[in-house]
Amino acid sequence: MSRKLHLALHPYGVGGPGQHGLWKDPRVAHDASIDINYYIQQAQAAEHALFDALFIVDSQFINATYPAHYLNRLEPLTLLSAVATHTRHVGLVGTASSTYNSPFNLARRFASLDLISGGRAGWNVVTSFDTGTSRNYGLDEHADYTTRYGRALEFVEVARGLWDSYEDDAFPADVAANVFLDPTKLHELNHVGEHFKVAGPLNVSRSAQGQPVIFQAGVSEEGRDLAARVAEGIYAPGGTLESAQEYYADIKRRTASYGRNPDHIKIFIHGGPVVAPTDEAAQRREREIAAEDNDLDRHLALLGRSFGAYDFSQHDLDAPFPDVAALAEKGGRTAATKIIERARRDNLTLRQVAESAADFRQSPFVGSPTTVADRIETWFGAGTFDGINLAFRTTEELAYFVDSVVPILQQRGLFRTEYEADTLRGNLGLPIPVNRHTQARQYVDAVGA
Amino acid sequence: MSRKLHLALHPYGVGGPGQHGLWKDPRVAHDASIDINYYIQQAQAAEHALFDALFIVDSQFINATYPAHYLNRLEPLTLLSAVATHTRHVGLVGTASSTYNSPFNLARRFASLDLISGGRAGWNVVTSFDTGTSRNYGLDEHADYTTRYGRALEFVEVARGLWDSYEDDAFPADVAANVFLDPTKLHELNHVGEHFKVAGPLNVSRSAQGQPVIFQAGVSEEGRDLAARVAEGIYAPGGTLESAQEYYADIKRRTASYGRNPDHIKIFIHGGPVVAPTDEAAQRREREIAAEDNDLDRHLALLGRSFGAYDFSQHDLDAPFPDVAALAEKGGRTAATKIIERARRDNLTLRQVAESAADFRQSPFVGSPTTVADRIETWFGAGTFDGINLAFRTTEELAYFVDSVVPILQQRGLFRTEYEADTLRGNLGLPIPVNRHTQARQYVDAVGA
Incomplete structure (x- = not known):
């Protein structure tokens, strides 16, 4: 089949979504989230397995109630740059906020990572979820949704403009002619927009x-x-197969409506697979993991995150869910609204909401290697994703997936048996964008001819 | 002798101060300034030679008239992070602007580099010389001197406060007690100052x-x-022995006047040594290098840098130096003022100023290996520096210095024969600062006892 499955790895360090007690696992080093050797090993394992990318999450606000993996971790680009020189093919995708960075600084850092890695950098653009982040950047209030997303769009446009400053043949480095740079191939941006002015x-x-x-x-x-x-x-x-299909179709449709090729946007769902020799063993393991993460204080703190770090512990746990609709705009509006709607509809107490809103996400990929491969094939064929962002509790679980599930996917022709390219774009099947100034020049030449 | 000489390496890539034609040297790769392997090799050579640190310069403004090594280079922290995992002892000092960064972002990035390198990070704080930089950050005008330096001071204070957020024993990671973080060892900063508000x-x-x-x-x-x-x-x-002595004494005196130990500030002068088997050969080589760099257009562009990227080519080259005093505040005020004073005093034309203001710096360290070692010993003994920031045109010239001059310095007891420590502070003889909150706690405990 021509459509190809993509796999990325999200290394958990001492924890991840719904894995807040992971640091207690004896196989997990307590300093994993700040140990560069842990990330180098994860990246090398991902590359050995022919995965498309390593994906590094981020956030910039904490307090003492936050889960272990938020508290102490390496800044994503610093991390990925160190990983780059120990790998050759795997993509390096780092999270960075468009709300709390300057386009010139961030464009430079990603451009540097892209050169250091030989064309394997990716930027996961976030607008920052935690409202408290604003207070680390001199602002009392987090910007509202519309401002954050407007800024994000303009930020990406500015970054892309800056990335095209030099045409690819800008440096003849001609010693005889004493010409290092061809000045006609260097371009100012002179962007003036609603949020940014960048020359x-x-x-x-x-x-x-x-x-x-x-x-x-x-x-x-x-x-x-x-x-x-x-x-x-x-x-x-992610979610159910039906909701994943709806999301997938919606994104592809919207992308096409902007005149873009819908194949040039690759949709990854989160998969925290639980694989064991038998289906029963995998299901038992999944129940154990969910039980381990059952910590009411932690659930309350995470619930509060969706409402601007609101302290829910001040409310009666067994009274109806309090009226916090006014706080929804401050945090993750979509998540907060969903929580409120469900609490009203099902008439839930705060305790019930906290327990059910815990961010343990049921994975569709639980079972024996064959069961998990079947499930991946079914979902992939049903138009729910182009790739899976895989997360594992331990290095051992990653290795088991790679050794047991990946070969089945390869036998079925779903997953690559060797890298197609040395660049992230090449492996994702994305085109390499022609420099905008080169393109303009070629257009003018063609019209003139 | 107890006072120890320190050596750092400033890798030139395709050029450096007074080395603007270096890219034409057949031994220099045209992409050296964007090749991470070049920097890894330089760092490993520096570590092999027991140098204290690798030093990476930076700037964030260019136009097509700028020298080759400005035009296209890696962002320093991204670069150093990649170098960190290929070295074990050498310090990693990166340049970053306090004028065009946010303290929270930059403190995080240096803290990450410090963890990745095992305690070898250094930050060269600059306030940004090129006035054009402001236009890459949404500002029409570069901030004036007083504002830039006030901001720099407050920036460093905020960064240091943020770096002490966690006391060193903040993470008991006690599985039995279900305690990853001891919340009493995590501290907000809540800084509110003239330039920054950072929680x-x-x-x-x-x-x-x-x-x-x-x-x-x-x-x-x-x-x-x-x-x-x-x-x-x-x-x-740097400069002459007398001016270096004056500077050294002035800095040590000022440092003491702020209640600090003057041994805890290490003064490095720039040394671009020219070493050859004989004094005559070295002097001949130095003259060749100076002649190579004789390019009037380049000199005019560099002269303009001190006056806010002013275009001097609009003036008559052979008329008296134009009246540009009003532009001095915009650029590097000290440099600009010196240039104007000299032009007036000696009644120079623009051409004469451009040629003499070219940033070729005469090195005090020119000669045979013994001559250079003698000169280093004399200057070091005369109280002119604690260390030298060495720069070489090529990898071959670095290797020759390491093989010929360093052993003489070691025989004379001036330079180490093995690293004292694995950290930059340890090798520089700087104390490791006790966390401010731990210190406060210890003080209270002592007073209470």
């Missing part, structure tokens, strides 16, 4: 893949719209 | 050296004052 040019040239790949994680209307306009990869919410 | 805490713990080492390059009054207040390393202007 440029950027002092970094393009990599083998032209520009870093843009990822996004759009769930809300604004998020989906941003993704359809600029994203080349998406981290999708 | 914290930072989500990164301290490294083996406690905090990254602060470097600075103060020449002006404001710069010297900033250095004396917060710097632990300085890149000094």
